[in-house]
Amino acid sequence: MSLNYESLHDPNAEYTMRELSAETMDVTRSRGGDRDLEITDVQTTMVDGNFPWTLVRVYTDAGVVGTGEAYWGAGVPELIARMKPFVIGENPLDIDRLYEHLIQKMSGEGSVEGVTVTAISGIEVALHDLAGKVLEVPAYQLLGGKYRDRMRVYCDCHTEEEADPEACADEAERVVEELGYDALKFDLDVPSGFEKDRANRHLRPGEIRHKAEIVETVTERVKDEADVSFDCHWTFSGGSAKRLAEAIEEYDVWWLEDPVPPENLEVQEEVTKSTTTPIAVGENRYRVTELRRLIENQAVDIVAPDLPKVGGMRETRKIADVANQYYVPVAMHNVASPVATMAAAHVGAAIPNSLAVEYHSYELGWWGDLVEEEVIEDGYIEVPDQPGLGVTLDMDAVEEHMVDGEELFDEA
Numbered sequence: 001m002s003l004n005y006e007s008l009h010d011p012n013a014e015y016t017m018r019e020l021s022a023e024t025m026d027v028t029r030s031r032g033g034d035r036d037l038e039i040t041d042v043q044t045t046m047v048d049g050n051f052p053w054t055l056v057r058v059y060t061d062a063g064v065v066g067t068g069e070a071y072w073g074a075g076v077p078e079l080i081a082r083m084k085p086f087v088i089g090e091n092p093l094d095i096d097r098l099y100e101h102l103i104q105k106m107s108g109e110g111s112v113e114g115v116t117v118t119a120i121s122g123i124e125v126a127l128h129d130l131a132g133k134v135l136e137v138p139a140y141q142l143l144g145g146k147y148r149d150r151m152r153v154y155c156d157c158h159t160e161e162e163a164d165p166e167a168c169a170d171e172a173e174r175v176v177e178e179l180g181y182d183a184l185k186f187d188l189d190v191p192s193g194f195e196k197d198r199a200n201r202h203l204r205p206g207e208i209r210h211k212a213e214i215v216e217t218v219t220e221r222v223k224d225e226a227d228v229s230f231d232c233h234w235t236f237s238g239g240s241a242k243r244l245a246e247a248i249e250e251y252d253v254w255w256l257e258d259p260v261p262p263e264n265l266e267v268q269e270e271v272t273k274s275t276t277t278p279i280a281v282g283e284n285r286y287r288v289t290e291l292r293r294l295i296e297n298q299a300v301d302i303v304a305p306d307l308p309k310v311g312g313m314r315e316t317r318k319i320a321d322v323a324n325q326y327y328v329p330v331a332m333h334n335v336a337s338p339v340a341t342m343a344a345a346h347v348g349a350a351i352p353n354s355l356a357v358e359y360h361s362y363e364l365g366w367w368g369d370l371v372e373e374e375v376i377e378d379g380y381i382e383v384p385d386q387p388g389l390g391v392t393l394d395m396d397a398v399e400e401h402m403v404d405g406e407e408l409f410d411e412a
């Protein structure tokens with residue numbers, strides 16, 4: 001059979017490409033007892049949070065259901081539906097093989113990076129929840145056990161007056177004192193009033209001074225009560241990024257995030273090596289293959305993968321393992337619902353070099369309502385010992401906040 005679009009998506013077709021289904025691998029699906037089960041369905045529902053969270057459920061013939069989440073992005077639910085035939089009938093305990101199977105089957109649709117990897121990530125997270133429930137162990141146990149019982153969470157902060165240093169400092173103080181966080185992040189790619197042409201990526205002296213004033217005002221206000229990082233969202237030229245990083249060296253920030261565009265690794269490396277300000281990068285790169293280069297070239301001081309986007313829980317563990325060879329800590333970028341946030345906490349518990357997990361939804365008000373359990377308390381996540389991820393979707397809350405036109409998950 002020739003390899004074409006039809007054959008790629010026919011689960012019964014013969015392939016010339018590497019095929020990792022149980023049938024072609026001669027892998028037994030039967031393990032006996034409760035471990036002898038098959039995937040029967042994969043469903044998604046999008047929830048309208050501060051991002052469109054794509055919740056994923058993997059169903060089995062044993063009645064056990066795994067819940068996961070994929071990062072937002074147009075086409076992610078459609079890609080997950082496209083992949084469903086590739087996992088139906090498979091044993092969900094073969095997490096790694098199924099992940100590689102999906103990567104291979106979706107290679108023609110871009111499984112090197114982008115939304116295809118995001119979609120696979122959502123299934124991969126659900127498989128960890130499912131396998132944990134079947135084996136009756138928490139997800140962190142599937143990843144090698146614990147280094148810590150709770151994960152530190154850093155709060156992404158916003159204020160209406162994002163360019164006003166005092167307003168940022170007021171918000172920092174409020175988040176520390178009222179919400180209990182000891183780790184914060186603010187945006188630094190905010191207007192200063194000195195801009196003439198933002199397209200050329202060059203920072204004028206007044207812009208550098210304004211950004212340094214924000215950093216100084218916030219860090220001086222919270223002092224040792226909180227670590228503070230600052231995000232630039234890939235905005236500046238290499239030269240400007242170096243000037244900015246040098247200008248804020250004296251404030252000893254937690255990290256400066258994404259100061260330059262992501263495509264050119266050599267520029268990233270030069271900026272990182274030019275300054276004592278720690279540079280964090282990683283949220284818009286995919287799979288260990290892409291992040292490996294950042295780490296091996298020592299182009300990052302802190303690596304920041306986004307778990308439900310980068311490839312899932314094992315892929316994040318693989319990235320952390322490479323990072324650990326270079327003594328690089330991991331701060332997980334996260335804009336997810338409680339489901340993928342808890343997945344990040346399990347990975348964070350299981351790796352030696354985890355620094356923190358992001359929380360990006362404090363203005364939403366109902367983030368925690370989406371699951372039955374408490375997730376973030378006093379700036380930390382207690383890593384649960386319940387089987388799987390240890391979070392249970394509150395279906396009433398899911399239904400209340402579903403994107404228009406979405407359908408609620410079936411019962412198990």
Ligand SMILES: [Mg+2]
Pocket residue numbers: 231233257258283333
């Ligand atoms: Mg960022």
